[in-house]
Amino acid sequence: MKKANRQEGRQRRQKRVRKKVSGVAERPRLSVFRSNRHIYAQVIDDTAGTTLAFASSMEKGLQLDGKDKSEKAAEVGRLIASRAREKGIEKVVFERGGNLYHGRVKALAEGAREGGLIF
Numbered sequence: 001m002k003k004a005n006r007q008e009g010r011q012r013r014q015k016r017v018r019k020k021v022s023g024v025a026e027r028p029r030l031s032v033f034r035s036n037r038h039i040y041a042q043v044i045d046d047t048a049g050t051t052l053a054f055a056s057s058m059e060k061g062l063q064l065d066g067k068d069k070s071e072k073a074a075e076v077g078r079l080i081a082s083r084a085r086e087k088g089i090e091k092v093v094f095e096r097g098g099n100l101y102h103g104r105v106k107a108l109a110e111g112a113r114e115g116g117l118i119f
Contacts, residue, residue, distance in 0.1 A: 014098030021095045022046045030080070030092040030119065032108055034099050039073045039108060041080040043089060052087055055080040073104040074111035081115020094119045 023029030023046045033040040043053040057064060057072045062079065064072045084092065092112075099105045113119070 010098040012098075017095060017098065021093055023093050023095075027091045027093055028052055028089060029095050030084075030112065030117065031095045032097045032099065032105055034097070034104055039069075039076055039104055041076055041108060041112070043080065043084045043092060052089065053080060053083040055083060069104055070107040073107040074114075077108040077111025077113075078115040080108075081112045081117045085116050090116070091118045 021029060023044050025045050025047060029044045029046060031042045031044055033042075038057040040056040040058075041054070042051050044051055055076050057076050059079075062072075062075060064075060067075070094109055094112075096105050096109075101109070109119075
């Protein structure tokens with residue numbers, strides 16, 4: 001029997017979630033990618049196949065020095081919310097990208113809600 005692999009499990013969860021979640025123009029998808037060091041968020045319209053807004057913890061304008069990863073994720077959530085609201089987007093569908101809704105992913109989601117996104 002094959003030993004379970006974390007990455008394979010995450011990819012399996014991601015495929016399962018993406019079957020159910022898609023973004024349309026009225027309610028685009030807020031997609032999250034988490035690496036070991038940084039976190040990235042995109043607001044995507046799947047019907048047109050375009051990214052409407054983007055934010056990451058690597059951006060130079062953010063004041064993230066001295067913050068832990070969860071605080072950085074919450075700040076990225078607030079930033080993506082402000083950029084989405086500038087483009088007139090209020091409601092989104094949250095896609096956690098195969099990651100569990102816990103820790104940095106949860107912090108980003110809560111930061112986006114604080115910033116005014118509804119999901």
